[in-house]
Amino acid sequence: MADTLTREPLLTSLSFIDGHYPDLEAARADDRDRPLAYAYSQWDGIPASPQFGHFDEDTQTWVSPPGLPTAGITTYTRTNCYSTDRCVDDVCA
Amino acid sequence: MTNAGPQVLILTQEFDPTSDPVITTLAERGARVARVDLSYFPRRLTVTTSDFGGAPRRRLYDRHRDVEIDLDDLSAVWYRRPTAFDFGPDMGEAEKQFARREAMQGVGGILRSTNCLWVNRPDVDGVSELKPYQLELAKRLGLRVPRTLLTNDPQEVADLVAAEDRPVVYKALAGGVIHYPGAFPGGLLTTVVGDEIHENLERVGHTMCMFQEYIDKAYEVRLTVIGNTYFPVTIESQEMDSTRVDWRGEDAEMPYGPYRPLPDDIVKKSQALLAELGAVYGALDFIVTPSGEYVFLEVNPMGQFMWMQHDLGLPLGDHLVDLLMKGGPFTRGEVTQVGY
Numbered sequence: 001m002a003d004t005l006t007r008e009p010l011l012t013s014l015s016f017i018d019g020h021y022p023d024l025e026a027a028r029a030d031d032r033d034r035p036l037a038y039a040y041s042q043w044d045g046i047p048a049s050p051q052f053g054h055f056d057e058d059t060q061t062w063v064s065p066p067g068l069p070t071a072g073i074t075t076y077t078r079t080n081c082y083s084t085d086r087c088v089d090d091v092c093a
Numbered sequence: 094m095t096n097a098g099p100q101v102l103i104l105t106q107e108f109d110p111t112s113d114p115v116i117t118t119l120a121e122r123g124a125r126v127a128r129v130d131l132s133y134f135p136r137r138l139t140v141t142t143s144d145f146g147g148a149p150r151r152r153l154y155d156r157h158r159d160v161e162i163d164l165d166d167l168s169a170v171w172y173r174r175p176t177a178f179d180f181g182p183d184m185g186e187a188e189k190q191f192a193r194r195e196a197m198q199g200v201g202g203i204l205r206s207t208n209c210l211w212v213n214r215p216d217v218d219g220v221s222e223l224k225p226y227q228l229e230l231a232k233r234l235g236l237r238v239p240r241t242l243l244t245n246d247p248q249e250v251a252d253l254v255a256a257e258d259r260p261v262v263y264k265a266l267a268g269g270v271i272h273y274p275g276a277f278p279g280g281l282l283t284t285v286v287g288d289e290i291h292e293n294l295e296r297v298g299h300t301m302c303m304f305q306e307y308i309d310k311a312y313e314v315r316l317t318v319i320g321n322t323y324f325p326v327t328i329e330s331q332e333m334d335s336t337r338v339d340w341r342g343e344d345a346e347m348p349y350g351p352y353r354p355l356p357d358d359i360v361k362k363s364q365a366l367l368a369e370l371g372a373v374y375g376a377l378d379f380i381v382t383p384s385g386e387y388v389f390l391e392v393n394p395m396g397q398f399m400w401m402q403h404d405l406g407l408p409l410g411d412h413l414v415d416l417l418m419k420g421g422p423f424t425r426g427e428v429t430q431v432g433y
Binding site for chain 1: 108110112126158174215219284297
């Protein structure tokens with residue numbers, strides 16, 4: 001329980017929001033120092049468009065500005081995700 | 094409070110598109126919904142239990158919204174994606190560590206003491222998402238699982254690759270890698286191991302790695318289980334290059350197949366697996382081989398589902414709302430399969 005009640009910021013969809021920059025050290029320059037998984041990771045390194053919107057306290061939901069899908073948020077990273085809220089799975093799927 | 098509908102507590106962050114439609118539906122059906130992120134604690138959220146001064150009190154109080162939640166009045170808690178406690182910028186790191194431990198014990202213990210339905214309890218999620226445990230449990234229950242090597246020993250991997258005449262895949266245990274600058278861990282799909290493994294063998298030693306035999310597929314099934322309701326969705330993963338090894342590779346049009354109800358035997362074993370895990374909700378992945386055999390890959394205790402509701406019109410959110418409003422206790426029983 002103690003380790004699972006709250007999740008690290010990186011393990012929640014908060015990281016999809018523009019402006020949320022986790023406090024990480026710079027990546028190692030030498031790939032040999034990185035876990036094997038990085039050798040198989042596919043990421044173009046291009047973040048998606050910045051997100052807009054805000055949390056509405058009354059409806060308790062995220063509200064996008066006019067013209068953008070409601071309950072459909074452009075993700076910041078695009079990794080593993082569609083362009084709207086069609087995240088296949090941001091845990092592991 | 095004039096609305097006497099069931100009280101549902103949703104623990105998640107403010108940005109969680111999966112929760113939004115469920116919250117809207119809950120409100121439309123008359124439930125009292127409180128969405129709380131644990132980052133509200135302690136600066137915005139007050140958590141109190143007391144045996145003093147009359148009747149025992151157990152409550153959360155969101156000072157910002159002036160909303161009080163009686164923990165003894167809860168129908169259900171939907172545990173989604175709450176973020177970490179936020180003690181503010183003025184507290185030192187050492188003090189934050191102490192405060193976090195105290196909060197974990199206190200808030201965690203108080204929430205665990207609630208006598209209501211949890212979808213799912215965080216401790217259940219914490220154990221359920223352990224892939225090596227899932228695989229062993231599935232095997233014990235009679236499900237076929239891929240032969241698996243888990244190791245941080247490069248020589249074990251070298252020996253496996255040398256000995257196997259069939260393809261082997263590398264699959265992460267806990268999702269994607271973290272890229273810099275920060276991003277949600279992702280971008281890591283199940284990958285068939287090729288010659289590149291030889292020059293990367295030493296990197297196996299940096300942490301645990303999982304390798305599995307590659308299973309030939311006819312198609313795949315994403316099974317979402319909400320209580321005793323099963324939503325098996327067929328994915329014709331062999332129809333597209335981007336989905337052949339890992340269907341998460343497709344980011345535009347998922348190649349859905351026709352609705353195919355699960356065989357009784359798979360339903361029975363899936364129920365047994367979820368019962369053993371104590372999970373009320375789960376998203377299970379299966380390969381179906383050309384001979385029709387189901388091969389269990391994994392269960393995601395917090396797997397997303399809203400994408401299938403959008404694409405296929407499956408009433409996943411509605412069923413979750415039903416479950417949350419009905420409340421506990423939950424017992425695994427007769428299964429209803431829902432098609433599309």
